[in-house]
Amino acid sequence: MTNERRNIPLYVLPSGARGQPTDTDLARALIAGEPWAVPATWNRFAPSVYGIAHRAFGRTTDAEDITQEVFYRLFARAHTLKEPSALRSFVVSFAIRIVKWELRRRRVRRFVLLADSGELPDATAPAVDTESRQVLQRFYGVLDRLGARDRLVFSLRYLECMTLEEVAAAMEVSLSTVKRSIAHSGQRISAWIAGDPDLAAFFESRRAGP
Amino acid sequence: MTRGAEQAPDGVAAWVRAASAPMTAAQQQAGLQAVTFRLEQDRRRRVQPGRRLLVALACAGAVAGAVALGLPRLARGPGPSDAQPLTFVVEGGAIGDGGYVLSETPSGARVRFSEGTEVHLLPGARGRLGRVDATGARFAIEQGAAEVSVTPRPGARWLVDAGPFLITVRGTVFTAAWDAGGERLDIDMKKGRVSVTGPVAEGEVSVRAGQHLAVNVPRKEVVLREGEARVPASDGVTSSGDDGGGASGWAARGTSPPPAHAPVERDRGGSSAEPGVRGRLGDRGRSWTAWLAAGELDRVLADAERRGVGTVLAQAPEAELAALADAARYRRRGELARRALLAERARFPRSSRARDAAFLLGRIEEDRSGGGPRALEWYDRYLEEAPTGAFASEALGRKMTATDRTRGVEPTRAVAREYLRRFPEGSYANAARAFVERP
Numbered sequence: 106m107t108n109e110r111r112n113i114p115l116y117v118l119p120s121g122a123r124g125q126p127t128d129t130d131l132a133r134a135l136i137a138g139e140p141w142a143v144p145a146t147w148n149r150f151a152p153s154v155y156g157i158a159h160r161a162f163g164r165t166t167d168a169e170d171i172t173q174e175v176f177y178r179l180f181a182r183a184h185t186l187k188e189p190s191a192l193r194s195f196v197v198s199f200a201i202r203i204v205k206w207e208l209r210r211r212r213v214r215r216f217v218l219l220a221d222s223g224e225l226p227d228a229t230a231p232a233v234d235t236e237s238r239q240v241l242q243r244f245y246g247v248l249d250r251l252g253a254r255d256r257l258v259f260s261l262r263y264l265e266c267m268t269l270e271e272v273a274a275a276m277e278v279s280l281s282t283v284k285r286s287i288a289h290s291g292q293r294i295s296a297w298i299a300g301d302p303d304l305a306a307f308f309e310s311r312r313a314g315p
Numbered sequence: 316m317t318r319g320a321e322q323a324p325d326g327v328a329a330w331v332r333a334a335s336a337p338m339t340a341a342q343q344q345a346g347l348q349a350v351t352f353r354l355e356q357d358r359r360r361r362v363q364p365g366r367r368l369l370v371a372l373a374c375a376g377a378v379a380g381a382v383a384l385g386l387p388r389l390a391r392g393p394g395p396s397d398a399q400p401l402t403f404v405v406e407g408g409a410i411g412d413g414g415y416v417l418s419e420t421p422s423g424a425r426v427r428f429s430e431g432t433e434v435h436l437l438p439g440a441r442g443r444l445g446r447v448d449a450t451g452a453r454f455a456i457e458q459g460a461a462e463v464s465v466t467p468r469p470g471a472r473w474l475v476d477a478g479p480f481l482i483t484v485r486g487t488v489f490t491a492a493w494d495a496g497g498e499r500l501d502i503d504m505k506k507g508r509v510s511v512t513g514p515v516a517e518g519e520v521s522v523r524a525g526q527h528l529a530v531n532v533p534r535k536e537v538v539l540r541e542g543e544a545r546v547p548a549s550d551g552v553t554s555s556g557d558d559g560g561g562a563s564g565w566a567a568r569g570t571s572p573p574p575a576h577a578p579v580e581r582d583r584g585g586s587s588a589e590p591g592v593r594g595r596l597g598d599r600g601r602s603w604t605a606w607l608a609a610g611e612l613d614r615v616l617a618d619a620e621r622r623g624v625g626t627v628l629a630q631a632p633e634a635e636l637a638a639l640a641d642a643a644r645y646r647r648r649g650e651l652a653r654r655a656l657l658a659e660r661a662r663f664p665r666s667s668r669a670r671d672a673a674f675l676l677g678r679i680e681e682d683r684s685g686g687g688p689r690a691l692e693w694y695d696r697y698l699e700e701a702p703t704g705a706f707a708s709e710a711l712g713r714k715m716t717a718t719d720r721t722r723g724v725e726p727t728r729a730v731a732r733e734y735l736r737r738f739p740e741g742s743y744a745n746a747a748r749a750f751v752e753r754p
Contacts, residue, residue, distance in 0.1 A: 176350045
């Protein structure tokens with residue numbers, strides 16, 4: 106059997122420098138309408154966009170929907186991308202714009218309907234226990250009380266660990282606006298958590314350690 | 316902004332970050348299919364108004380011509396240039412939202428088109444039907460294998476998406492498999508020719524009848540081999556200097572049953588080892604590997620039991636042991652799968668399958684109550700034996716989560732750091748970052 110297999114011709118096709126296309130290659134391929142560019146762009150950036158959306162909304166289904174929406178719009182408008190080398194920031198700014206738009210839409214709906222779905226978000230975190238899941242759900246309930254801009258600033262600063270300057274650039278607002286928003290949202294969230302005995306006790310116990 | 320004012324939410328935010336789950340491979344695949352489906356729908360909507368006008372003009376011209384010349388031209392059968400889209404039926408399944416093909420039978424779902432083309436999703440595979448028009452259709456394999464048989468017609472246009480790859484087809488017969496977790500593409504050509512484009516290949520790769528294409532995206536490896544895929548993984552591995560995780564080595568160990576590229580023909584004329592148990596099972600000359608590829612899992616298990624599991628484990632060739640282990644895993648018969656994998660390792664200790672078996676044994680142990688520590692041992696062993704193997708990223712990621720469950724924060728953090736160092740963009744990278752940052 107081994108001898109027979111040795112006779113099988115084998116060709117290894119070098120993948121060359123384009124084995125992993127750069128962001129610029131990807132952007133150019135998207136603009137040119139190359140069929141492979143759509144899945145390649147998705148595979149490269151979708152996990153990041155999903156992470157941003159998941160941390161902003163705290164719900165898996167929302168994160169999936171937002172991610173799809175971001176890329177659907179992105180691919181439909183790929184030809185408008187002016188700087189191919191800035192594909193990553195193009196994707197992130199696109200994602201943030203859609204997250205902001207969705208947060209605003211939901212806040213308006215909550216004013217009208219009291220809640221987007223009538224319930225607190227079903228925050229999902231498969232790796233944590235039931236208590237943690239409940240805490241996460243209540244935490245996103247707290248975040249829901251913030252305005253869309255404050256919430257997104259908080260999310261980008263604390264959950265995405267962006268610098269203040271990065272947040273300002275991503276939100277297309279001034280640095281001082283970001284600082285005001287951070288101060289405002291931070292104080293309010295701290296106060297709301299302190300006013301919720303369960304949440305406060307949970308985070309206090311985390312701070313104290315096991 | 317003082318740091319003190321930011322201090323309060325910091326601990327909360329770190330905890331929320333740690334609790335946030337990364338996007339899974341399945342979510343990634345499903346999302347991509349949903350997006351491409353919407354884009355395709357848009358494209359169709361944009362094209363249709365113009366097409367309707369052209370079709371109307373063409374029909375009017377054809378009728379006028381037929382009447383004028385008295386020729387029965389309209390009696391001919393439909394061709395790709397006709398505007399009438401193909402129709403299709405789904406056997407053994409149904410079409411769900413977004414074109415998702417839902418299999419309802421153990422043998423998988425078949426999509427049969429009106430001009431004779433057929434796409435058979437093999438058991439365990441998931442797929443999605445996109446564009447369908449007069450020239451053909453676009454079908455996406457989300458996970459697993461599909462047998463595609465396209466009826467040749469002039470002007471036909473059939474496209475098959477498999478992960479980031481696009482397979483352009485004319486008239487041909489082939490099996491394509493995509494492993495979303497391992498990012499591996501496998502194409503077995505039976506008739507005709509297809510061209511494959513994707514991020515790893517330099518331009519188009521043309522695959523003709525009798526050839527087998529294997530692409531491993533993480534390793535940026537493209538292997539085109541003569542003689543279909545009737546060669547077990549270890550062949551290509553040896554020839555190309557692969558360590559066992561090469562593109563050609565994945566198929567029998569995918570997360571779904573592999574494509575039909577069993578070592579049937581070559582085994583028949585191959586070594587003389589154990590002729591009585593070597594998979595020539597007296598049924599049209601088909602092997603367990605071929606049964607597995609056809610989704611006949613129970614048949615493999617029943618035959619192993621009929622012959623005696625102990626005898627099979629002691630005497631069957633490596634490919635058959637692997638088929639038995641896979642069939643048992645798919646049927647959730649963990650103990651039988653474990654015994655088959657242990658037999659693989661004991662009897663063929665230097666093969667690539669034996670190395671893969673270490674990873675699979677870890678998976679099985681993880682599913683067993685209290686199996687965490689043993690799972691860790693197997694993952695460690697796999698990472699030691701195949702540090703750059705096809706499952707290395709997943710083994711280390713699973714080791715990280717298993718460590719979290721069994722050994723606590725600090726050991727998990729160490730594994731997470733190692734993961735980020737080796738696979739900074741791996742599917743467990745977000746989880747690893749969360750573990751590193753966890754207070």
